[in-house]
Amino acid sequence: MPELDYLVVGHVTADQTPDGPTLGGTATYSSLIAAALGKRVGLLTAASFEPALVDVLGDVRVARIPAEDTTRFTNTYENLIRRQKVEAIAPSLSAKQLLPEWRDTPMLHLAPVAREVENDFLNAFPKAFIGVTPQGWMRAWDQAGVVRPTDWKNANAVLARANAVVMSIDDVDDSSRIESWAAKGKVLVVTYGDAGAVVHHKGTSRHSPAFASGKIVDPTGSGDFFAAAYFTRLSATGDPFASADFANCVASFAVERKGHEAVPTAEQIEERWAAGKRLPNTPK
Numbered sequence: 001m002p003e004l005d006y007l008v009v010g011h012v013t014a015d016q017t018p019d020g021p022t023l024g025g026t027a028t029y030s031s032l033i034a035a036a037l038g039k040r041v042g043l044l045t046a047a048s049f050e051p052a053l054v055d056v057l058g059d060v061r062v063a064r065i066p067a068e069d070t071t072r073f074t075n076t077y078e079n080l081i082r083r084q085k086v087e088a089i090a091p092s093l094s095a096k097q098l099l100p101e102w103r104d105t106p107m108l109h110l111a112p113v114a115r116e117v118e119n120d121f122l123n124a125f126p127k128a129f130i131g132v133t134p135q136g137w138m139r140a141w142d143q144a145g146v147v148r149p150t151d152w153k154n155a156n157a158v159l160a161r162a163n164a165v166v167m168s169i170d171d172v173d174d175s176s177r178i179e180s181w182a183a184k185g186k187v188l189v190v191t192y193g194d195a196g197a198v199v200h201h202k203g204t205s206r207h208s209p210a211f212a213s214g215k216i217v218d219p220t221g222s223g224d225f226f227a228a229a230y231f232t233r234l235s236a237t238g239d240p241f242a243s244a245d246f247a248n249c250v251a252s253f254a255v256e257r258k259g260h261e262a263v264p265t266a267e268q269i270e271e272r273w274a275a276g277k278r279l280p281n282t283p284k
Helices: 026-036 049-059 154-161 177-184 222-237 240-251 266-275
Strands: 007-011 011-016 020-024 041-047 060-066 072-078 081-087 109-110 129-132 140-141 147-149 164-168 187-191 197-203 202-210
Touching: 007 026, 007 222, 011 060, 020 026, 020 049, 020 129, 026 041, 026 049, 026 222, 049 060, 060 266, 072 147, 129 222, 164 202, 177 187, 187 222, 187 240, 197 240, 202 240, 240 266
Parallel strands: 007 041, 007 109, 011 072, 041 060, 109 129, 129 164, 164 187
Antiparallel strands: 011 020, 072 081, 140 147, 187 197, 197 202
């Protein structure tokens, strides 16, 4: 029996906030959501020693590649539009760094945030369900660290292997590329914040409305909540469209509290899934 159900590969980040640094990044949020959904989760990351890795990630098993620094971002928001600056980047991650006992994990989530995940993971898990959040391959930054969307250079290799890819429209440098990516992949999901998500599968595109949230406290992390919930549900059911509905439900919790504190319990997810309201917003 495999040691893990769900393996995440990517940098945890030390996000700079007005209240001080906090553990963040897709790797952090996705690991916590997968664990909340009952998965035995492992995380391969690179970082300097961060006490929050233990305090925040709890039961998530962490394989940390030692580094002089942890990847650091500063996120600021204006009208819910994120402005992002990268201040430090930990070393890249390769499949050669995997623990031997993790190589038979049935679900792999590649979660780069700063081009740190190497392509060799795509062939290291020939039987696994592979979900990808490619935002870290779709980012560039200038000498001051200001982040901007850029061309996704390894798209063809990723789309040929991944079972599902989830990306935010905010990370896409040219929306006309989406149709081509969808044609090359098995499942491509594009998220649009409070306008929900659009699922592209076998030539069909379908909109999944967002779930209503409580008061917005912090918009960071909703896409990462969505992705882990989507991959978990899709792997279990095989339904790419209904899985987006469930993922939107889980993502709706992300904005209600700051960072990892927003991760819901299984009971909270079940309650909102049964009785939550959907928003009328559609992608523009």
